[in-house]
Amino acid sequence: MKNITLLGATGSIGKSTLSVVDLHPDKFNIFALSANTNWQQMLDLCNKYQPNYAVMVDEQSAEKLSNVITTDTQILSGAQALDKVAAHQDTDLVMAAIVGAAGMSSALCSAKAGKRIMLANKESLVLAGDIFMKAVKEFNAELIPVDSEHSAIFQCLKSGKAGLNKIQLTASGGPFLRTPISKLKSITPDQACAHPNWSMGRKISVDSATMMNKGLEVIEAHYLFSLRPEQIDVLVHPQSIVHSSVYYEDGSTLSQLGNPDMRSVISYAMSYPQRINSGVAALDLTSIPVLEFYQPDFEKFTCLKLAFEALSKGGNAMGTMNAANEIAVENFLNHQIGFLDIPKIIDQTLSIMKHTTLNSLEEVVNNDLVAREMTREIIKQYG
Numbered sequence: 110m111k112n113i114t115l116l117g118a119t120g121s122i123g124k125s126t127l128s129v130v131d132l133h134p135d136k137f138n139i140f141a142l143s144a145n146t147n148w149q150q151m152l153d154l155c156n157k158y159q160p161n162y163a164v165m166v167d168e169q170s171a172e173k174l175s176n177v178i179t180t181d182t183q184i185l186s187g188a189q190a191l192d193k194v195a196a197h198q199d200t201d202l203v204m205a206a207i208v209g210a211a212g213m214s215s216a217l218c219s220a221k222a223g224k225r226i227m228l229a230n231k232e233s234l235v236l237a238g239d240i241f242m243k244a245v246k247e248f249n250a251e252l253i254p255v256d257s258e259h260s261a262i263f264q265c266l267k268s269g270k271a272g273l274n275k276i277q278l279t280a281s282g283g284p285f286l287r288t289p290i291s292k293l294k295s296i297t298p299d300q301a302c303a304h305p306n307w308s309m310g311r312k313i314s315v316d317s318a319t320m321m322n323k324g325l326e327v328i329e330a331h332y333l334f335s336l337r338p339e340q341i342d343v344l345v346h347p348q349s350i351v352h353s354s355v356y357y358e359d360g361s362t363l364s365q366l367g368n369p370d371m372r373s374v375i376s377y378a379m380s381y382p383q384r385i386n387s388g389v390a391a392l393d394l395t396s397i398p399v400l401e402f403y404q405p406d407f408e409k410f411t412c413l414k415l416a417f418e419a420l421s422k423g424g425n426a427m428g429t430m431n432a433a434n435e436i437a438v439e440n441f442l443n444h445q446i447g448f449l450d451i452p453k454i455i456d457q458t459l460s461i462m463k464h465t466t467l468n469s470l471e472e473v474v475n476n477d478l479v480a481r482e483m484t485r486e487i488i489k490q491y492g
């Protein structure tokens with residue numbers, strides 16, 4: 110029986126993880142759960158899974174939950190409590206599925222505690238890739254990607270990296286793949302969140318619509334697989350059936366395919382190196398009329414271009430870009446700025462922020478805070 114700490118339990122990845130746990134009560138036990146403010150949903154989860162710990166980062170939400178809980182679950186609050194349950198000696202597997210930079214510290218703590226980290230929070234690598242990968246190595250942690258593309262690459266690279274030319278991350282292209290730029294100006298948050306293939310949280314759905322999600326994934330792949338930027342390619346594939354590919358010198362290409370459902374990726378991370386039932390139906394290639402592939406349009410999806418540039422620039426550029434994106438997306442979701450303002454605001458933040466190297470977690474956190482403040486100032490000129 111493996112004890113799981115599930116960070117971001119009330120989110121899209123959190124729910125999918127619990128649905129895999131439900132299929133295997135003999136293999137997995139929920140040891141700790143976390144959320145930010147959604148204490149009502151956490152109450153339901155505590156009643157069902159009876160975890161040892163439930164963390165509500167927001168203190169008022171923790172208090173509300175404490176007032177009504179009837180199970181023996183210990184309620185903790187504050188961001189530091191996430192670090193505690195992520196590194197707890199009784200936990201075996203940590204699902205890092207908090208959205209945004211808020212998920213970085215706890216993911217890093219689980220690395221330093223030598224856990225198996227099932228990493229959905231790509232922001233940890235975008236912000237602190239060098240520090241994170243160093244901790245994984247030093248503390249003998251096990252890092253399994255929970256992103257469909259990176260899980261695909263992880264699986265394809267089982268035959269080794271010798272003779273590897275490049276990897277290719279596929280991208281659905283999001284809901285606006287075929288929408289002309291002239292129509293993007295008036296896009297609403299609900300339209301941006303209506304992803305054609307994947308059901309996800311609102312922030313990552315907007316990132317998919319701008320293709321910043323793919324940009325973050327390029328950076329994630331750079332750190333996960335120790336690849337140079339020019340070894341990472343992006344290919345638009347609207348059906349999201351080919352999850353990604355690796356290309357070898359001898360002309361061979363290995364791809365991983367499946368229905369677009371994160372439960373396959375999650376169950377693989379939970380059971381690796383075994384495979385278990387995830388609840389996802391087997392792929393029926395005869396039922397898919399066509400598989401399309403296109404080069405990405407870097408002019409229309411400026412965020413993807415910005416991410417490649419930030420990766421090449423290195424240092425604080427990736428963290429700055431991520432911070433600016435999080436603030437811009439939050440403002441877009443709150444109807445404060447337009448869809449096309451997102452890349453403009455990120456670009457402006459990147460051009461104003463001083464370029465430096467980041468050598469410690471403290472510097473990473475400080476850069477994140479400064480970049481957020483700068484983005485907020487820039488946004489005041491909009492609207």
Ligand SMILES: NC(=O)c1ccc[n+]([C@@H]2O[C@H](COP(=O)([O-])OP(=O)(O)OC[C@H]3O[C@@H](n4cnc5c(N)ncnc54)[C@H](OP(=O)(O)O)[C@@H]3O)[C@@H](O)[C@H]2O)c1
Nearest residue numbers: 117119120121122144145146147207208211229230309310
């Ligand atoms: N969804 C996907 O298919 C998918 C695929 C690949 C990778 N990912 C990555 O997985 C992560 C989670 O994505 P998601 O779609 O599951 O997000 P989501 O549905 O928005 O869920 C986010 C989770 O994080 C919690 N949270 C939000 N802000 C927090 C904070 N400041 N401190 C602590 N916890 C906080 C939320 O709690 P409350 O409910 O209380 O707000 C919720 O449990 C992201 O990094 C995303 O890029 C997602």
